[in-house]
Structure formats: structure tokens, C-alpha cells
Amino acid sequence: MATLSVKHLLGIKYLDEKDIQLIFETADHFKEVINRSIKKVPSLRDITIANIFFESSTRTKLSFELAEKRLSADVINFSASQSSVKKGETLIDTVNNILSMKVDMVVMRHPNPGAGIFLSKHVKASIINAGDGAHEHPTQALLDSYSIREKLGDVSGKKVVIIGDVLHSRVALSNIFALKLQGAQVKVCGPKTLIPKYIESLGVEIEPNLRKALNWCDVANMLRIQNERMEISYFPTTREYTQQYGINKTILESLDKEIVIMHPGPINRGVEITSDVADSSQSIILHQVENGVAIRMAVIYLLASQIK
Amino acid sequence: MLSNKLVALSMSQKVLLSSKEIHIILHRLACQLLENHLDFKDTVLIGLQPRGIFLAKRLARILKEEYKVPGIKLGLLDITFYRDDFRRGDKPLEASTTHIDFLVEGKNVVLIDDVLYTGRSIRAALTAIQSFGRPQDIELLTLIDRRFSRHLPIQPNYRGRQVDAINEEKVKVMWEENEGKDVVYLVNK
Numbered sequence: 001m002a003t004l005s006v007k008h009l010l011g012i013k014y015l016d017e018k019d020i021q022l023i024f025e026t027a028d029h030f031k032e033v034i035n036r037s038i039k040k041v042p043s044l045r046d047i048t049i050a051n052i053f054f055e056s057s058t059r060t061k062l063s064f065e066l067a068e069k070r071l072s073a074d075v076i077n078f079s080a081s082q083s084s085v086k087k088g089e090t091l092i093d094t095v096n097n098i099l100s101m102k103v104d105m106v107v108m109r110h111p112n113p114g115a116g117i118f119l120s121k122h123v124k125a126s127i128i129n130a131g132d133g134a135h136e137h138p139t140q141a142l143l144d145s146y147s148i149r150e151k152l153g154d155v156s157g158k159k160v161v162i163i164g165d166v167l168h169s170r171v172a173l174s175n176i177f178a179l180k181l182q183g184a185q186v187k188v189c190g191p192k193t194l195i196p197k198y199i200e201s202l203g204v205e206i207e208p209n210l211r212k213a214l215n216w217c218d219v220a221n222m223l224r225i226q227n228e229r230m231e232i233s234y235f236p237t238t239r240e241y242t243q244q245y246g247i248n249k250t251i252l253e254s255l256d257k258e259i260v261i262m263h264p265g266p267i268n269r270g271v272e273i274t275s276d277v278a279d280s281s282q283s284i285i286l287h288q289v290e291n292g293v294a295i296r297m298a299v300i301y302l303l304a305s306q307i308k
Numbered sequence: 309m310l311s312n313k314l315v316a317l318s319m320s321q322k323v324l325l326s327s328k329e330i331h332i333i334l335h336r337l338a339c340q341l342l343e344n345h346l347d348f349k350d351t352v353l354i355g356l357q358p359r360g361i362f363l364a365k366r367l368a369r370i371l372k373e374e375y376k377v378p379g380i381k382l383g384l385l386d387i388t389f390y391r392d393d394f395r396r397g398d399k400p401l402e403a404s405t406t407h408i409d410f411l412v413e414g415k416n417v418v419l420i421d422d423v424l425y426t427g428r429s430i431r432a433a434l435t436a437i438q439s440f441g442r443p444q445d446i447e448l449l450t451l452i453d454r455r456f457s458r459h460l461p462i463q464p465n466y467r468g469r470q471v472d473a474i475n476e477e478k479v480k481v482m483w484e485e486n487e488g489k490d491v492v493y494l495v496n497k
Binding site: 026028029032033036037038040041042043044046071301304305307308 | 386388389390391394395403404405406411435440441
């Protein structure tokens with residue numbers, strides 16, 4: 001069987017198409033496992049994994065922890081708010097201290113872009129990036145593509161529009177890399193101030209008009225406005241944003257076809273998406289969460305198989 | 309391709325079981341199962357992925373078509389995630405599909421694999437099957453039993469043929485459904 005071409009999962013940028021297919025095929029098997037009455041396999045019983053979160057997270061952290069436990073790995077959790085980081089310890093020191101307790105793999109979320117890449121050059125352990133600033137969130141992009149594949153049969157040739165705060169979104173960047181790698185067409189849609197300059201150099205088109213974007217696409221991936229990353233005002237009011245870029249039942253019903261609605265969470269109900277859309281049969285938001293565990297099991301399993 | 313042919317030429321192989329012998333053995337094994345399980349009301353057959361499934365499917369077909377046993381329950385079990393050599397081999401372990409659409413709770417389970425060698429696959433299967441419930445009892449059926457090579461205290465309840473093969477030799481089981489003909493070879497590596 002093929003192995004992953006990488007020793008760490010730092011970003012989709014470093015993967016090739018074969019890696020993505022291998023992760024999906026492995027995730028298929030784990031999806032079957034997590035739907036059994038006994039949802040656990042003993043594969044990783046001699047592996048210890050540290051989840052290091054320097055930034056808050058609920059879904060991703062729970063999903064990783066569950067994936068690790070379903071594979072029978074030993075898990076330690078660490079949040080920056082309750083740690084020596086506050087006392088002035090550097091990232092490398094913190095991680096090396098954890099690794100001296102014989103940890104094989106590190107899952108890390110960090111507010112600085114490139115934190116995982118930096119760490120992978122300085123410590124001996126397999127690193128999985130669980131989000132680094134506004135840079136990448138590879139497992140989210142993998143589970144998004146996996147959910148599209150599950151719903152529509154294939155990712156190749158599908159039209160996906162990413163709507164909202166693309167500028168501050170690691171989910172958007174990882175999704176663009178993943179979707180392009182699999183041969184999907186991608187557009188981004190949002191206020192000009194929230195679309196990064198030069199995004200077209202990644203091979204995506206900008207569609208400023210929400211209705212046109214929705215009429216074009218098979219899948220709409222809705223993003224949250226990341227107020228916590230905004231130091232200046234990017235649009236006049238939330239109400240105006242919702243009127244221009246929020247989706248609701250009325251606009252979806254006025255389209256020629258039924259499109260698939262995705263959201264990486266957390267949802268701000270009534271801002272980028274209304275409740276009737278988020279909870280409708282068009283939305284695969286909760287399938288994304290379920291698939292997240294299978295995808296993370298696959299990534300961890302494949303990376304752990306390379307640890308000697 | 310060329311290198312494959314060269315390897316094939318440099319290896320000597322002899323026929324251990326011919327198509328006709330396999331045919332007779334399969335019918336005997338089916339009869340032995342029938343003798344112990346009669347109507348198969350509480351019995352399920354579990355073929356081990358990837359190679360045991362051909363044997364399991366063949367036996368299920370013989371029982372159904374030639375001995376008219378209705379409602380044979382057949383499951384396919386992949387043991388990859390339960391193996392004890394994760395990270396110990398050179399190659400990563402490749403998973404196959406598990407397909408068991410019934411509970412094994414209280415059932416008589418017959419594990420089916422083509423070759424019994426070290427017994428480690430069966431050990432993994434014994435762990436794996438617990439994910440689907442607590443069986444009443446578990447039996448083991450194998451086409452080829454390589455005795456004297458066991459690493460664990462595991463023996464088959466039903467065996468096709470017992471073979472004394474040394475570790476340098478390999479037993480290769482081929483099936484009509486997959487390789488075009490039924491034959492078992494003993495290959496000198």
C-alpha cells in the first residue's frame with residue numbers, strides 16, 4: 001500500500017492528490033468502525049499523542065481527542081491558558097518538555113501562521129497542524145472534501161463557492177488547495193475588504209455577487225466572520241453584511257437547483273446563515289462533524305504507521 | 309512485468325492441491341459444518357479479509373445450493389486495525405472492507421481463512437469479532453493448516469489439508485473467482 005508522501009500534516013499545500021485519495025480510502029474504513037456498536041480499534045495502543053492548543057477550540061479538539069481514543073492511543077491535553085507559556089516558556093521548550101515524556105505525535109493549534117512548520121524543523125515528533133492563524137487547517141479541508149465526495153460522489157469537476165470572511169480564514173485557504181488538487185472549480189464570494197489580494201493567483205475566481213455565485217455552484221461553503229481577528233472595521237454593520245452575503249431559505253428556493261450547504265462551524269446563526277437553512281436537508285453541516293472523526297483517525301493512523 | 313516473470317522463473321513451485329482436490333475438500337468441509345451446525349439457525353460464517361473471503365463465499369454457496377441450507381449468514385471481517393505488527397513491518401498495513409450486517413451476540417461463529425500459519429491473524433480476528441458482540445462460541449476453519457509454524461496456541465476445528473512447510477516456503481492459494489483457476493501451490497521463495 002502506498003504511504004503518505006509526508007511525515008507531518010502541516011498543510012494541504014504539502015500533499016499531493018494521491019495522499020488525499022489514500023486518506024479518503026482509509027477514512028472509509030474508519031467510518032465503518034465508528035458506526036459499530038463498539039467504536040474502538042487497538043491499532044495505536046503503543047502511541048502517545050499530545051494535543052497542544054494555544055488557541056481556543058471545541059469541535060476540532062474534541063474531534064481529534066475522540067479520533068485518538070478510538071484508535072486506542074494514549075492522549076494528553078494541554079491548553080496554553082493553564083500552562084507555563086504564561087510564565088514565558090518558548091514554543092520549542094514547551095514542546096520538547098512534553099516530548100521528553102515520550103510522546104510520539106503532536107496535534108497543535110497556534111495563533112501564528114507557520115507555527116507547525118517551524119516546530120517540525122526543531123522537534124522529533126510527527127506534527128499535525130490543527131490550525132495555524134489564518135494560514136491552514138488541513139484536517140478541516142480534508143473532511144470538507146470528504147463530505148462533498150460522500151454527498152455528490154466525487155470532488156473532481158464540482159463547482160464550490162466559499163462565501164464570507166476569506167481573508168481571515170485558514171479553512172478557506174486549505175479548502176482552496178484541497179479542492180484545486182482534486183480538480184474542482186472554486187470561486188470566492190464576499191465583501192471586497194474580506195477577499196485577500198492576489199487570491200486569483202491560486203486559480204480561484206472572485207464573484208462579488210452572492211446570487212450569481214449561488215446560481216453557479218454545486219456546493220456553498222459558508223464562513224463565519226472572524227471578529228476576533230479583526231482590528232479594524234471591514235464592513236459597516238453586521239446587519240448590512242447579512243443582507244448582502246447571508247443565505248436564507250428565500251434565496252435558496254429562488255435558485256434553479258438545490259445546492260449543498262456546508263459550514264465549518266462555529267455558526268453565527270442569523271449572520272452568515274439562517275437557522276432554517278443550517279438545519280435543512282440541504283445542509284451537511286453535521287455530516288461534516290461526523291466525517292471529521294473518521295478523517296482525523298485516517299490521518300493519525302497513516303502518520304503513526306511511519307513512526308519507527 | 310519482465311522482472312516479475314524472472315522472479316517467477318527463479319522460484320520453483322509445486323501443486324499442493326489441484327482443482328479437483330479442492331472441489332472434494334470444499335464439499336467435505338461443508339458436510340462437516342453441516343454435521344455440527346445442522347440448520348445454521350444460530351451459526352454465522354465470517355470470512356477473513358483479504359484472502360479468506362473466497363473460501364467463505366464458496367462454502368456458503370455450496371451449503372445453500374447443494375445442501376439447501378436456507379438463510380446462511382455470511383460476514384466479511386477485516387482485521388488490519390487489530391493486528392499486532394503495526395509499525396513493525398516495512399510496509400504499512402492495507403485495510404480492506406468489513407461487511408457484517410448482523411450482530412454475533414450469542415451466535416456460533418465460524419472464522420474462515422485460507423491458510424493458517426503463525427496464528428496471529430486469527431488472534432487479531434478473535435479480538436476484532438468482539439466489536440460485533442459476544443459470540444456463544446467461535447470455531448476456526450482453514451483450507452491449509454501449516455503445522456509446526458504456529459506462534460500462538462491456535463488450532464483449526466476444520467481443516468482442508470495439513471502441510472509441513474518450512475518457513476522459507478510459501479503456500480499460495482488461488483481461486484477461480486480471483487485468479488482464474490482453483491489451485492494451491494507450495495512455492496520456494
